[in-house]
Amino acid sequence: MAGMLDLRFIRENQAAVRRAIQAKQMPEAVLALDRLLLxxxxxxxxxxxxxxxxxxxxANARLVGQLKREGxxxxxxxxxxxxxxxxxxxxxxxxxxxxxxxxxxSLEIPNLPHESVPYGVTEHDNVVFKEWGVKRDFGFAPAPHxxxxxxxxxxxxxxxxxxxxxGFPVFKGTGSRLVxxxxxYFLDRLDAAGYSExxxxxxxxxxxxxxxxQLPDKEGQMYxxxxxxxxIPTSEVPVTNVHRDEILDQAALPIKYTAFTPCFRxxxxxxxxxxxxxxxxxxFDKVEMVQFVAPEESYAALEEMTRHSEALLEELGxxxxxxxxxxxxxxxxxxxxxxLEVWSxxxxxxLEVSSISNMEAFQxxxxxxxxxxxxxxxxxxxxxxxxxxxxxxxxxxTIAALVETYQEQDGSVTVPTALRPYLGADSLR
RNA sequence: GGAGGGUUGGCCGAGCGGUUGAAGGCGGCGGUCUUGAAAACCGCAGACGGGGCAACCUGUCCGGGGGUUCGAAUCCCUCACCCUCCGCCA
Numbered sequence: 001m002a003g004m005l006d007l008r009f010i011r012e013n014q015a016a017v018r019r020a021i022q023a024k025q026m027p028e029a030v031l032a033l034d035r036l037l038l039x040x041x042x043x044x045x046x047x048x049x050x051x052x053x054x055x056x057x058x059a060n061a062r063l064v065g066q067l068k069r070e071g072x073x074x075x076x077x078x079x080x081x082x083x084x085x086x087x088x089x090x091x092x093x094x095x096x097x098x099x100x101x102x103x104x105x106s107l108e109i110p111n112l113p114h115e116s117v118p119y120g121v122t123e124h125d126n127v128v129f130k131e132w133g134v135k136r137d138f139g140f141a142p143a144p145h146x147x148x149x150x151x152x153x154x155x156x157x158x159x160x161x162x163x164x165x166x167g168f169p170v171f172k173g174t175g176s177r178l179v180x181x182x183x184x185y186f187l188d189r190l191d192a193a194g195y196s197e198x199x200x201x202x203x204x205x206x207x208x209x210x211x212x213x214q215l216p217d218k219e220g221q222m223y224x225x226x227x228x229x230x231x232i233p234t235s236e237v238p239v240t241n242v243h244r245d246e247i248l249d250q251a252a253l254p255i256k257y258t259a260f261t262p263c264f265r266x267x268x269x270x271x272x273x274x275x276x277x278x279x280x281x282x283x284f285d286k287v288e289m290v291q292f293v294a295p296e297e298s299y300a301a302l303e304e305m306t307r308h309s310e311a312l313l314e315e316l317g318x319x320x321x322x323x324x325x326x327x328x329x330x331x332x333x334x335x336x337x338x339x340l341e342v343w344s345x346x347x348x349x350x351l352e353v354s355s356i357s358n359m360e361a362f363q364x365x366x367x368x369x370x371x372x373x374x375x376x377x378x379x380x381x382x383x384x385x386x387x388x389x390x391x392x393x394x395x396x397x398t399i400a401a402l403v404e405t406y407q408e409q410d411g412s413v414t415v416p417t418a419l420r421p422y423l424g425a426d427s428l429r
Numbered sequence: 430g431g432a433g434g435g436u437u438g439g440c441c442g443a444g445c446g447g448u449u450g451a452a453g454g455c456g457g458c459g460g461u462c463u464u465g466a467a468a469a470c471c472g473c474a475g476a477c478g479g480g481g482c483a484a485c486c487u488g489u490c491c492g493g494g495g496g497u498u499c500g501a502a503u504c505c506c507u508c509a510c511c512c513u514c515c516g517c518c519a
Contacts, residue, residue, distance in 0.1 A: 043479095044479070044480090047478085047479050047488080048479070048480070050479090051479065051480085051487055052487085054488060054489085055487060055488075058500085061447075061500035062447075062448080062500080063499095064500065065446095065447030065448085065499095065500070066447080066448080068447070074499080077499075078500090079499080081499035084499085085498085085499060085500085205509095368477095374457080375439080376439050376475095377439030377440080377457065378439085378457080379457075379474080382476080
């Protein structure tokens with residue numbers, strides 16, 4: 001299985017790849033790169049000897065067959081072949097071993113940042129790309145969402161602890177209706193924007209989790225269940241894997257999918273105010289966008305997708321800012337990423353509600369998803385595709401910002417206009 | 430959970446361990462013919478690697494992985510998936 005970019009690209013652009021990995025602040029991946037290049041060199045040298053041996057073995061085996069068919073004695077050739085076959089087998093064993101190493105090392109090489117991504121070491125180096133909206137002047141001290149939600153009985157955190165554990169909020173009554181309203185609202189908006197809806201499996205196999213980059217080495221983020229399944233940390237995983245091992249029709253690009261699913265994340269090591277209320281939970285709902293596009297279109301697609309998510313926040317009247325992630329805060333699979341953070345007046349902090357990324361060819365290579373005119377049955381050379389995904393939006397923090405932003409002094413929550421048709425109410429109380 | 434049958438190219442479908450260097454059909458592409466098209470006929474056609482400036486040479490791939498053999502689509506082991514019947518079940 002190929003890693004991010006194919007081996008040939010890495011081989012021919014070693015210096016640039018090394019620099020890019022260093023910019024991502026992933027020293028262990030630099031070590032993997034060094035080993036990868038060494039193993040690759042040995043592999044290619046061995047491959048020549050191996051192919052020569054295989055060619056000779058094939059020719060002789062054919063000759064044995066011919067002799068036997070003609071009723072002649074092939075014993076001498078066959079015994080001579082024995083030694084050659086042993087040698088070829090030895091080389092094949094070595095090749096297999098090197099191939100296994102190459103595969104494993106390839107999976108350790110992260111995607112490279114796009115040239116437009118600013119260099120940075122930590123999240124503090126991210127760039128505030130834009131800010132939208134005016135933070136509301138309350139005239140009273142706005143409550144944090146957990147107070148609002150629990151006082152109305154819209155979310156029952158204690159019941160969640162009893163049923164499952166911390167980080168599994170139970171939405172009740174109006175809270176549940178709010179979830180359902182957001183789900184329909186987001187999906188309707190994306191449907192109008194040309195995304196076709198998918199209801200995917202909520203568990204995936206290891207092959208899928210590897211293709212999109214959750215495996216190897218990031219098991220800490222996913223719940224692994226029995227029978228080799230993983231609970232999805234985002235619907236990006238099952239939706240993107242829909243086209244694993246496929247040659248797409250170039251004329252069908254861009255392919256746009258949206259999906260509403262619960263997402264499951266272990267969030268090991270999180271604590272304190274980060275996990276208070278709905279700030280960080282183990283199970284949450286999210287509407288996701290996924291696109292398969294021609295390489296030259298992918299950066300326009302990234303902007304377009306980001307605008308879709310921003311438009312939702314704007315229609316909901318929630319002030320937000322867009323961050324351009326620096327190299328050091330990019331994920332393993334990402335070439336470029338924007339985060340959208342919504343303003344939480346009750347906590348006086350920004351909450352990440354969306355992350356939109358261009359994976360370029362990184363996932364497509366792991367997925368073995370390519371494109372050509374006519375698709376699998378078509379003609380011509382297969383070409384790479386780019387994949388992108390983004391949230392539109394994550395529910396819990398959106399709900400947190402929503403109830404905090406629209407809370408009134410009497411404890412009620414005004415419903416933003418865009419959501420009224422979905423809730424059938426102007427105000428929640 | 431039990432028993433049985435399957436997995437071959439874009440699709441369907443053959444395939445005694447040795448011209449499978451994957452039959453045949455459909456679909457695709459190019460051509461002949463035609464005012465044009467259809468039909469008919471002829472021809473071309475996979476994926477992914479390695480070597481080479483190139484022409485070109487070469488390897489691997491018949492669900493995945495191992496094995497037997499001079500030689501495996503074909504035999505053996507193993508895993509996954511699909512189908513049929515039984516059981517259970519929203």
